[in-house]
Amino acid sequence: MKTWTWYIFSFIGLAIILSLVFTAGNRVEHAVNLLPAVAISSTSHAPVTEAYRNPLAIFMLQIILIIITAQVCIFFVRKIGQPAVMGEIIAGILLGPSLMGAVLPQFSAFVFPAASLGNLQILSQVGLILFMFVIGMELDLDILKEKASTAVFISYFSIIIPFGLGVVLSYFLYQRYTPANIPFYAFSLFTGIALSITAFPVLARIIRERGLSGTRLGNIAITAAAIGDIAAWCILAFIVAIVKAGSFHSFIYTIVEIGVYVSVMLFVIKPMLAKLAFASTDNAVLKRSVMVFIFIILFLSAYCCEVIGIHALFGAFLAGGIMPRKKDAIKKLIDKIEDVVLALFLPLFFVSTGLRTQVFLLNSPALWGVCIIITLTAVIGKFGGSVVAARIKNESGKDSLSIGALMNTRGLVELVVLNIGYDLGILSPQMFTMMVIMALATTFMTNPLLNLINRKYR
Numbered sequence: 001m002k003t004w005t006w007y008i009f010s011f012i013g014l015a016i017i018l019s020l021v022f023t024a025g026n027r028v029e030h031a032v033n034l035l036p037a038v039a040i041s042s043t044s045h046a047p048v049t050e051a052y053r054n055p056l057a058i059f060m061l062q063i064i065l066i067i068i069t070a071q072v073c074i075f076f077v078r079k080i081g082q083p084a085v086m087g088e089i090i091a092g093i094l095l096g097p098s099l100m101g102a103v104l105p106q107f108s109a110f111v112f113p114a115a116s117l118g119n120l121q122i123l124s125q126v127g128l129i130l131f132m133f134v135i136g137m138e139l140d141l142d143i144l145k146e147k148a149s150t151a152v153f154i155s156y157f158s159i160i161i162p163f164g165l166g167v168v169l170s171y172f173l174y175q176r177y178t179p180a181n182i183p184f185y186a187f188s189l190f191t192g193i194a195l196s197i198t199a200f201p202v203l204a205r206i207i208r209e210r211g212l213s214g215t216r217l218g219n220i221a222i223t224a225a226a227i228g229d230i231a232a233w234c235i236l237a238f239i240v241a242i243v244k245a246g247s248f249h250s251f252i253y254t255i256v257e258i259g260v261y262v263s264v265m266l267f268v269i270k271p272m273l274a275k276l277a278f279a280s281t282d283n284a285v286l287k288r289s290v291m292v293f294i295f296i297i298l299f300l301s302a303y304c305c306e307v308i309g310i311h312a313l314f315g316a317f318l319a320g321g322i323m324p325r326k327k328d329a330i331k332k333l334i335d336k337i338e339d340v341v342l343a344l345f346l347p348l349f350f351v352s353t354g355l356r357t358q359v360f361l362l363n364s365p366a367l368w369g370v371c372i373i374i375t376l377t378a379v380i381g382k383f384g385g386s387v388v389a390a391r392i393k394n395e396s397g398k399d400s401l402s403i404g405a406l407m408n409t410r411g412l413v414e415l416v417v418l419n420i421g422y423d424l425g426i427l428s429p430q431m432f433t434m435m436v437i438m439a440l441a442t443t444f445m446t447n448p449l450l451n452l453i454n455r456k457y458r
Contacts, residue, residue, distance in 0.1 A: 066091070069347075137333065174188070196382070375437070378408075382407055387403070
């Protein structure tokens with residue numbers, strides 16, 4: 001029998017069976033007393049506009065708009081010699097109330113309704129957890145040991161000077177720009193740490209793009225930034241613990257919990273990872289079971305930090321830091337996570353930040369004057385502190401200025417810190433906007449400063 005005849009006979013047979021079953025079913029339907037009909041919602045009869053307002057449809061539209069806007073901005077900022085992160089930050093500002101919300105308010109309210117912002121925020125936090133995990137894995141502990149003396153000295157002064165200036169500046173800002181019921185010590189300590197941050201991942205990418213990887217200047221800058229980031233995150237964890245504890249007894253209890261958590265991570269989880277997670281003889285391959293195990297450790301660490309009272313990001317950072325340095329396997333793991341994080345999750349975070357940044361709140365010359373003062377204080381402290389420290393350690397004039405310009409980069413990490421402060425209620429919307437503008441300005445000036453220094457010492 002031909003093959004096509006099987007198709008015909010099988011189709012006819014199915015039609016006969018369906019006809020018999022439907023006929024019998026109709027008899028049963030008329031014979032049985034049916035219960036009162038229950039209304040079944042269906043989007044097929046809903047107006048078209050209601051289908052567009054479906055939460056899942058809105059969320060998909062948000063992701064599409066965010067990714068396209070971020071990629072367009074990245075294209076243009078790279079044309080003027082800026083890192084990709086600048087494009088993503090600008091995309092967040094453009095999609096927020098500062099531009100789209102002001103120019104196209106109805107469209108902005110449709111794409112980013114208030115009810116959807118919670119989902120966007122949670123997903124962006126998941127992306128940040130993965131990103132901080134990658135940052136922890138990218139820290140090269142061998143370089144930290146090799147360049148420890150000079151890098152520690154530069155890192156110390158690049159933190160202590162802007163931190164001190166930030167605390168002094170907070171005295172003049174506290175009364176007018178702080179939300180109610182926030183103690184002065186919390187605001188002053190947070191302002192100090194916000195001015196002290198260096199964006200290690202952004203700096204690493206700038207060094208790579210400028211061909212400084214492996215040079216003395218590149219090694220010192222990247223090591224100082226890594227040490228500074230570790231110190232800054234520890235200080236920030238301390239500040240968050242103080243703010244969340246609320247009382248001295250609660251703070252002591254939190255510190256004890258942090259000590260127990262860190263000890264378990266370093267002396268129990270880290271050896272376990274070394275023995276189990278990378279037991280495979282193939283240095284370049286990570287089994288799926290190993291990946292699952294690593295992600296369990298990652299999110300369990302983040303969960304513990306969130307429950308203790310510090311931020312989940314600290315747990316992700318420490319989880320990345322304790323990963324065994326099996327080079328090929330770590331590189332493969334970083335690549336797997338980083339591709340998704342950079343393409344999807346980080347743009348979501350930048351837009352989430354942009355939705356909080358309301359430039360129109362700075363509606364007077366006095367407010368813009370305060371914003372400029374904050375930015376100048378941040379630059380003087382970070383750039384100046386790094387340059388002075390490098391000169392004390394007998395670095396050349398060119399290298400000292402270059403180290404200062406690189407250490408002054410704040411970028412993404414600064415935005416992470418500012419969002420933590422905003423969530424804790426330490427920063428008012430006005431202060432948050434000023435700090436975001438400061439982060440943008442200090443990141444934007446890095447490449448132009450390096451170009452200027454190179455021309456001067458050519």
